[in-house]
Amino acid sequence: QQQVKQSPQSLIVQKGGISIINCAYENTAFDYFPWYQQFPGKGPALLIAIRPDVSEKKEGRFTISFNKSAKQFSLHIMDSQPGDSATYFCAASISGGYQKVTFGIGTKLQVIP
Amino acid sequence: DGGITQSPKYLFRKEGQNVTLSCEQNLNHDAMYWYRQDPGQGLRLIYYSQIVNDFQKGDIAEGYSVSREKKESFPLTVTSAQKNPTAFYLCASSLYTSGGITGELFFGEGSRLTVL
8 A cells, every 4th residue: 555656757857947746645644744865876865844734845946835635745846957867755754753754656857958 | 974874785695595784873863764675666664673672564574684782783684585685775764853753864875685
């Protein structure tokens, strides 16, 4: 049972364009939604995260949009650059005790010049 | 610099052999985790540990074993019972906060295991 569904699995975007990755979750108890960025041969690293009490969070060119009623959240990368080419994972977890993080299947982004 | 060190980075194993992957952290984190990464399947949790001498099975624990004798160390053994062990293995750690683990994981650079 996939608790966090992520799409698309792969994405090709022109340099300067907007990259959009979508995720949906089922468990309404989730209250922390991070995005991780992974370069080939490396471990993932936290990129940006949001809690459900806000609808949007922006850090530089990266923005998370969150729709609590639809149980969906998305990552937008503005002015995409070749250096953004990586695999992106959305995730969800529950605060209040030790809980494991549930990841989406990942999106491989390629930004072409 | 603080971080998570995984070794070896690449490992080849013959069928029927056990292999142990090392994970050491100097972040003073309480919790540690092992994930397996396969193309198109994301990150799947194998085992996690909240404190020393305690650990819990994740979603795909069959064929794996762990130990947590020290706070800094959480080795993973891939046993011969694991049917499809070829994968990229990631170790992670996180802080414990008063509100519980926030979900912010710090990952090592991974170990790629290939079974010949």
